[in-house]
Amino acid sequence: MADGLLQVESLVVRYGPIVAVREVSLRVEQGEIVALLGANGAGKSSFLNAVAGLVPPASGRVVFRGEEIQRLAPEQVVRRGIALTPEGRRVFPRLSVADNLRLGAVPQRDRASLERARERVFELFPVIRQRLAQSGGTLSGGEQQMLAIGRSLMAGPELLLLDEPSLGLAPILVDQIFELVERLREEGTTILLVEQNVHRALEVADRAYVLVNGVVEREGPAAELRASAEIERAYLGIGVSE
Amino acid sequence: MIVLADVAQEAIQQAINALSLGSTYALLALGLAMVFSILGLVNFAHGELVTVAAYTMYLLNEEDVSFAVQVPAAIAAAAIAAILMERIAFRPLRGQSFLTLLFASFAISVIIQNIFLAAISPRQKGVRLPDLFNEAIHVGSYTIGWLQVITTATCLAALLVLTVFLRRSTQGLGMLAAAQDFQVARLMGIPANRVIAAAFAISGALAGVAAIFILARRGTVEPGMGFVPVLKAFIASVIGGLGSLTGAVAGGFVLAAIEVGLDASLPNDVLGFRDAFALAIVIAILYFRPEGLLTRPAEAR
Numbered sequence: 001m002a003d004g005l006l007q008v009e010s011l012v013v014r015y016g017p018i019v020a021v022r023e024v025s026l027r028v029e030q031g032e033i034v035a036l037l038g039a040n041g042a043g044k045s046s047f048l049n050a051v052a053g054l055v056p057p058a059s060g061r062v063v064f065r066g067e068e069i070q071r072l073a074p075e076q077v078v079r080r081g082i083a084l085t086p087e088g089r090r091v092f093p094r095l096s097v098a099d100n101l102r103l104g105a106v107p108q109r110d111r112a113s114l115e116r117a118r119e120r121v122f123e124l125f126p127v128i129r130q131r132l133a134q135s136g137g138t139l140s141g142g143e144q145q146m147l148a149i150g151r152s153l154m155a156g157p158e159l160l161l162l163d164e165p166s167l168g169l170a171p172i173l174v175d176q177i178f179e180l181v182e183r184l185r186e187e188g189t190t191i192l193l194v195e196q197n198v199h200r201a202l203e204v205a206d207r208a209y210v211l212v213n214g215v216v217e218r219e220g221p222a223a224e225l226r227a228s229a230e231i232e233r234a235y236l237g238i239g240v241s242e
Numbered sequence: 243m244i245v246l247a248d249v250a251q252e253a254i255q256q257a258i259n260a261l262s263l264g265s266t267y268a269l270l271a272l273g274l275a276m277v278f279s280i281l282g283l284v285n286f287a288h289g290e291l292v293t294v295a296a297y298t299m300y301l302l303n304e305e306d307v308s309f310a311v312q313v314p315a316a317i318a319a320a321a322i323a324a325i326l327m328e329r330i331a332f333r334p335l336r337g338q339s340f341l342t343l344l345f346a347s348f349a350i351s352v353i354i355q356n357i358f359l360a361a362i363s364p365r366q367k368g369v370r371l372p373d374l375f376n377e378a379i380h381v382g383s384y385t386i387g388w389l390q391v392i393t394t395a396t397c398l399a400a401l402l403v404l405t406v407f408l409r410r411s412t413q414g415l416g417m418l419a420a421a422q423d424f425q426v427a428r429l430m431g432i433p434a435n436r437v438i439a440a441a442f443a444i445s446g447a448l449a450g451v452a453a454i455f456i457l458a459r460r461g462t463v464e465p466g467m468g469f470v471p472v473l474k475a476f477i478a479s480v481i482g483g484l485g486s487l488t489g490a491v492a493g494g495f496v497l498a499a500i501e502v503g504l505d506a507s508l509p510n511d512v513l514g515f516r517d518a519f520a521l522a523i524v525i526a527i528l529y530f531r532p533e534g535l536l537t538r539p540a541e542a543r
Binding site: 052053054073074075078079083084086090092093094095099102103104106107151155 | 412415416418419422423425426427428429430431432433434
């Protein structure tokens with residue numbers, strides 16, 4: 001078995017009697033962009049939340065760099081090198097942009113790498129530097145998304161989990177987000193991307209998994225999935241191709 | 243002219259009363275709001291932290307320990323009691339429903355009251371406080387009680403220290419973040435257990451500070467003495483928007499202003515119904531601002 005950077009085996013996530021994720025196995029190699037696709041309620045966010053430690057899985061294994069992490073709390077997972085940018089951005093609305101970033105850097109041990117992370121965020125999102133004193137809640141949707149991603153990057157993650165980063169953004173901002181995803185990968189961050197924008201996700205991803213009702217229905221190279229035009233209709237519903 | 247000066251003096255006196263009462267409410271409401279914003283728990287045993295601090299002073303007073311020792315001991319006792327509450331009662335219930343936590347807090351409240359009832363006495367016990375608390379300062383034609391001055395100054399200083407801690411230190415910032423979005427704060431690497439323990443410790447310490455002045459006003463301790471304070475703190479934090487820390491402080495001052503205003507303006511024969519009038523005003527405020535005074539709808543939790 002080739003061990004990826006992240007190896008998830010038979011993960012089950014349950015909320016009381018409701019099973020959100022049923023025995024999902026997934027692998028992410030170092031330097032890859034992997035897309036996790038599916039309709040609303042397919043279990044994509046539950047899967048990411050379980051990997052990040054927010055939801056304890058009912059069963060299954062999550063192995064990151066050879067270490068089992070499925071029993072760890074989120075504050076420990078982020079210290080292992082996995083950062084989750086949650087769905088809906090969830091910046092701290094009543095804290096300044098600078099404080100939002102500072103909180104992202106809590107897992108950073110030394111000053112030098114903290115400064116590097118900060119400079120990198122400013123380079124990726126020049127607008128953030130101009131907004132440092134504003135409170136997070138006053139930013140536009142696009143700026144909040146950039147702040148949310150920037151905040152995750154402050155921890156210096158090896159693997160970035162992005163949950164619906166383009167949701168609710170204007171088309172021009174959607175372009176920026178996908179460009180950013182590619183750029184982050186070029187700079188060495190591995191990415192697991194949950195997206196409802198199937199076309200765009202398959203354009204940037206190397207491989208993809210399609211979740212239907214908590215089960216992996218298809219997986220394979222993104223190019224292959226892109227070619228089979230029926231996947232949206234079959235698994236994702238109409239109207240998700242925008 | 244003389245009448246006007248009288249009115250002005252009366253207004254200033256009442257403002258000072260409102261400020262000192264409000265700063266006590268603010269400390270209690272802030273502690274309640276801090277725990278609520280992080281855990282989603284309305285801790286009705288918060289009042290018993292006041293009781294613990296007051297009884298600590300009573301017991302040390304009986305042993306003739308100096309007041310300078312009583313004060314820090316009382317604050318520490320309340321903080322420790324709060325931490326123990328969390329460890330023993332609330333941590334095992336983490337993630338349970340709002341009602342489960344609420345009932346647990348009622349249970350803790352009853353248990354602590356009964357401990358004091360059984361171990362000390364169901365009756366009120368007098369506590370001798372420094373004479374200074376009963377003296378007044380005369381500034382020109384104004385007479386201001388030392389108690390009011392010390393209460394206001396101490397409570398405002400406590401709020402200031404806490405604000406600096408929350409705004410400047412990473413630990414404090416983590417608590418503010420956790421109060422706004424606990425899950426995301428954990429994603430940032432802020433340890434849940436430490437933040438929760440710190441929130442309880444701070445809420446206890448604030449209750450301890452408030453207890454000194456509650457005790458100074460009433461002069462006695464009794465097992466049920468925590469009930470009225472926690473009720474006022476709850477009302478204050480609802481006025482400010484439950485879960486908002488700034489709102490809780492503002493709510494404390496607003497509630498005190500309402501009470502003092504009613505005390506000064508209600509005719510004697512209806513003064514007994516002051517709390518009913520005060521609550522009617524609170525209901526009116528909440529009718530127009532259901533999210534509380536300082537919470538914007540989009541930020542309401």
